[in-house]
Amino acid sequence: MFFRYVAGMSTKLRRFIVTLNEILKPKLNESIALSGDELVAVKHDMKMLTCEDLGICESKLSDAMGDSSRTDISYLKVFENAPTFDLGVFALKKGCKMPIHNHLGMYGVVKVLFGSGRIQSYSQCDDMLPTIGKLLDVNLVDDRVVSVNDGSNIVHLEPHCGNIHSISSTEDSPLVFMDLLTPPYDHVTYTISYFDLISCDPHSSKCKLKVVPEPAEFTCGHLEYSVVAKNDLSE
Template structure:
């Protein structure tokens, strides 16, 4: 490689769009080949997401116009699919002013959430006592128990205790929020006075298979009982009627 080729190569690296670098790091982070370095790679991915801005994702600023959300029959939430494969789902959600995305879970998933427009209140919950699988045998036992619960049908909806692990306002200058299969795995997200948008990465995506259970379903909850300032009881419920989305295309740099 001569000097001109080296300069061109360096320039290409410098000019990689931030979302493309983030996409590549996400695939690396959640690739089973690198699972021994998951925590290190997760921190790197979080750091890269901290610097993402709305324009890096081709965000349509008309979605931040309150007038957009006053149109007849406008859904309270707009979904943008950025990228999805068997490893990760990358997407943008835009919420109308004052709308609360209902509390939901992320079964056996990691997730990262970065606000890119407006501001939201995020309340996250961690199951109590913390039931973290210590090895593959323990995980398999829990998985079979969960499969049996689901097989019993809707009348066996979950009820669980949880601690409040986050209750804060996040804006475009806030750090990325992280959830794991056990920590902050339940959350609700509420837009404030203006429309709000956030970019998130989930791994594995919803609907991928969990061994001995089946598809990775999203379940919804509400606070059924407040035990103390930091301890609540959550009750699984049906998908709230108020929560539905329309969809617009992703307008940012090509991924994949």
């Protein structure tokens, strides 16, 4: 098990959660809208977090992610503070891709913790709600390789900019990333939409996406922390 929660939250993680509460709590009675300065502050503090701060045994990641009994994509809930934000960790095996999807009305921040991958994001050209079978005109706003080893290790999406996106690991490396969503899902009425890429103009950023049902082959395993005391870290 490479997720081991050390009893007592790390100082940096605790500070980050306090920062999020300070920024987001005053917005609870309105549509959450983050200013440019607030986004910078959130990304700065999130960028400082490491595998160790999140209770992840980095030395075991490569072997654990190669385990054939594991699902291709796994998710670990780190902290939930409804109705303000969710903080979790996704782990993708080598050569694995999340389907193109959206987080309608949400901000999302992704911080790479281990490995490398690719993130592509699109902005919808109109305000129509995605319905299955519909073709959407979108603009490709970001297409980059992200890696724990360089300055590309943190990216974000906004409610109306880059909100449709896909994330994939490379063929030679798994990808583990922290994922912040605000506001979080209400788990009652909210639904994610999924998309297929139909076409992209090679001379511009214009693309077409088709809204599709959730892909049948898409599965996400759920992980739990194995709680240990600070003086019991020999495993």
